[in-house]
Amino acid sequence: MAYSNKVIDHYENPRNVGSMDKNAEDVGTGLVGAPACGDVMKLQLRISDDGIIEDAKFKTFGCGSAIASSSLVTELVKGRSVEFAMSINNAMIAEELKLPPVKIHCSVLAEDAIKAAIADFKQKRAKKADAVAAASAASE
Amino acid sequence: MSLKLPIYLDNHATTRVDPKVLEVMLPFLTEVFGNAGSRNHAFGWAAQEAVERAREQVASLIGADPKEIIFTSGATESDNLAILGVAHFYKEKGKHLITQLTEHKAVLDACHALEKEGFEITYLPVAADGRIRLEDLAVAIRPDTTLVSIMWANNEVGTIQDITAIGKLCRERGVFFHTDAVQGIGKLPFNVASMNVDMASISAHKMYGPKGIGVLYVRRGRPRIRLEPTMFGGGQERGIRSGTHAVHQIVGMGAACAVAADAMRDGEAERIRELRDYLWTKLQENLDELYLNGSWEHRLPGNLNISFAFCEGEAMMMAIKDLAVSSGSACTSASLEPSYVLRAMGVDVELAHTSIRFGIGRFTTREEIDYAVQNITDKVRWLREMSPLYEMVKEGIDIKSIEWTAH
Structure with missing residues (x-):
C-alpha cells in the first residue's frame, strides 16, 4: 500500500498510545470496529467539568491507516472542546492523512470512535446526575 | 559478513x-x-x-x-x-x-x-x-x-x-x-x-x-x-x-x-527445513498467541504460515519492513477479503487477518533468520502493546463474547 508520509509518521510514531481507567467518571471510552473486519479502535477521552478534552489515549488493532487515523484523532481533540470533537468528520481525517480510497473506512471508524467515546462520557454524566437527583430526593 | x-x-x-x-x-x-x-x-x-x-x-x-x-x-x-x-x-x-x-x-x-x-x-x-x-x-x-x-x-x-x-x-x-x-x-x-x-x-x-x-x-x-x-x-x-x-x-x-x-541431492530441502523449523521454534519461545496455519507434517520445507493474533497483517508487514513477506490479511488484498485459502481451511476470520507467510529459499541464511526472529519479536510486542484486543485478552475478557458492530 502506498501511504502518505503523514500516515507513515503516525504509524511509526503513534501519538498517545495507552489506556485510562474506563470506570473513571471523567473518562469516556469508545470501542468501535470488529476483529472479523480486521480493525478495532479504542479511544478514551478525559473530559473536564467545563467540557474540555484534557487527555486522549488510543489502542488500535488494524492496518497502518487505522492506526494512523486513531493517532491523528487523539492529537486533534486534545485540549479542545467536546463540541469541536463532535464536529470532526471522516472526510477531514481522510484529507489530512491523504488516505487511499480503499482506506476511507479507517477514517470513518476514527470518527465513530470519537462519537462513541463522547456518548459514553455523556451517559456516565447523565447517570451521575440521576443518582444525585435521586439522592437529594431521598434526603428530602 | x-x-x-x-x-x-x-x-x-x-x-x-x-x-x-x-x-x-x-x-x-x-x-x-x-x-x-x-x-x-x-x-x-x-x-x-x-x-x-x-x-x-x-x-x-x-x-x-x-x-x-x-x-x-x-x-x-x-x-x-x-x-x-x-x-x-x-x-x-x-x-x-x-x-x-x-x-x-x-x-x-x-x-x-x-x-x-x-x-x-x-x-x-x-x-x-x-x-x-x-x-x-x-x-x-x-x-x-x-x-x-x-x-x-x-x-x-x-x-x-x-x-x-x-x-x-x-x-x-x-x-x-x-x-x-x-x-x-x-x-x-x-x-x-x-x-x-x-x-x-x-x-x-x-x-x-x-x-x-x-x-x-x-x-x-x-x-x-x-x-x-x-x-x-x-x-x-x-x-x-x-x-x-x-x-x-x-x-x-x-x-x-x-x-x-x-x-536436492546435496540436501537443500533439509537445510531449508532446518532454517524454517528454527524460525518457528524461536518465535514460539519469544511470543505467545501464535497459530500455525496448515499441516505441519505435510508441508513444503521452506513454508511457514503463522497468525500473529492481535496484530493485523498489513500493520505487521509495515512494522517488519526489513523483511519481505506476504500476508493473508484483507488489507493487503485488492478485494479487502482475507485469504480464501485460510478461510477454506476453517481458520477464524480474525486470525486470517493476522496471518503472515514466510518463504525460505536457497539463498536464505541463518544470519538472516536470526535477524528476522529479533525483528518480528520486537514488532509483535510493539503492535500488541497498541492492540485493544490483546489488552482485553490479558484482562481476561472473552473477545468472542462481545457484540461487535460489523462495518
Whole structure:
C-alpha cells in the first residue's frame, strides 16, 4: 500500500498510545470496529467539568491507516472542546492523512470512535446526575 | 559478513535467478539468437539444440520423456491449457471437472470461465490441515467427469496433497489428473510415473529460473490425452502451444531444473527445513498467541504460515519492513477479503487477518533468520502493546463474547 508520509509518521510514531481507567467518571471510552473486519479502535477521552478534552489515549488493532487515523484523532481533540470533537468528520481525517480510497473506512471508524467515546462520557454524566437527583430526593 | 536489508523471505512469490542459471542463459541473448523454428541454417539449429537439451533437463527432473514437455509462458498458461484444453476437447464425453477450494487463481478462474460456458465444476472442501479427503473425491467423480485438478503443494500454507493416491484413484475411475506442481518442483522429489500424474504445471521462476517460462507436462501413452490448444499459430510444441520459442528462457528453465536436481541431492530441502523449523521454534519461545496455519507434517520445507493474533497483517508487514513477506490479511488484498485459502481451511476470520507467510529459499541464511526472529519479536510486542484486543485478552475478557458492530 502506498501511504502518505503523514500516515507513515503516525504509524511509526503513534501519538498517545495507552489506556485510562474506563470506570473513571471523567473518562469516556469508545470501542468501535470488529476483529472479523480486521480493525478495532479504542479511544478514551478525559473530559473536564467545563467540557474540555484534557487527555486522549488510543489502542488500535488494524492496518497502518487505522492506526494512523486513531493517532491523528487523539492529537486533534486534545485540549479542545467536546463540541469541536463532535464536529470532526471522516472526510477531514481522510484529507489530512491523504488516505487511499480503499482506506476511507479507517477514517470513518476514527470518527465513530470519537462519537462513541463522547456518548459514553455523556451517559456516565447523565447517570451521575440521576443518582444525585435521586439522592437529594431521598434526603428530602 | 554484514547483513543486507531488506531480507527476502517471500520465495513462494518468486525466487532469485540462480547465478549458475543466468550464466547459461546469457549467450542466448547475444550470439545464439536464432529462431528454433528455422530449420535451414546454423542459427536455427543451435537454438533448436538448446531447446531440446532444456526439454531433456526438465523431463529428467520429473521422470518424464522429453516428448511429454510442452513449453509455455508460465504456470498460469500451463494451468489454463490443461483445464481448458481437456474440458474443450472432451466436451462430448462430459462437461464436469473437479478441483478444490484452495487452488491457485489460475486454476479457479479457468474453472469459472468454463462455468460460464455451461460446464459444471465441483470444488472439493479441504480439512483443517488443507488436504482434501480421498472419500470426497471418490464420491465427486461422475460418469461425465473428464478432469480432476488438485495442486501438489499450496502456495500460501505449503500443504502437500497426497498426489500419488489422488492420481491412482483418478486412473482407476478413468478421469485425467492434472496437478499444479509449481511450489514443490525442484524442492522435493517428483516423479510423474510413480505419482500417477497425467498433467503437471511447472514454473521456472519459482525454482530459481527466469520469469515468463513454464511447462505443462502431458503424459503420452494410453489412454492418450488430447488437448484443444488455447494459442494458435506456427504449430510449435506439437501444435499444442504455438509461438516462437523463448530460447533464452527455455534454456534458463532447463538449467534451473539441472541445478535443482543437484541441490536436492546435496540436501537443500533439509537445510531449508532446518532454517524454517528454527524460525518457528524461536518465535514460539519469544511470543505467545501464535497459530500455525496448515499441516505441519505435510508441508513444503521452506513454508511457514503463522497468525500473529492481535496484530493485523498489513500493520505487521509495515512494522517488519526489513523483511519481505506476504500476508493473508484483507488489507493487503485488492478485494479487502482475507485469504480464501485460510478461510477454506476453517481458520477464524480474525486470525486470517493476522496471518503472515514466510518463504525460505536457497539463498536464505541463518544470519538472516536470526535477524528476522529479533525483528518480528520486537514488532509483535510493539503492535500488541497498541492492540485493544490483546489488552482485553490479558484482562481476561472473552473477545468472542462481545457484540461487535460489523462495518
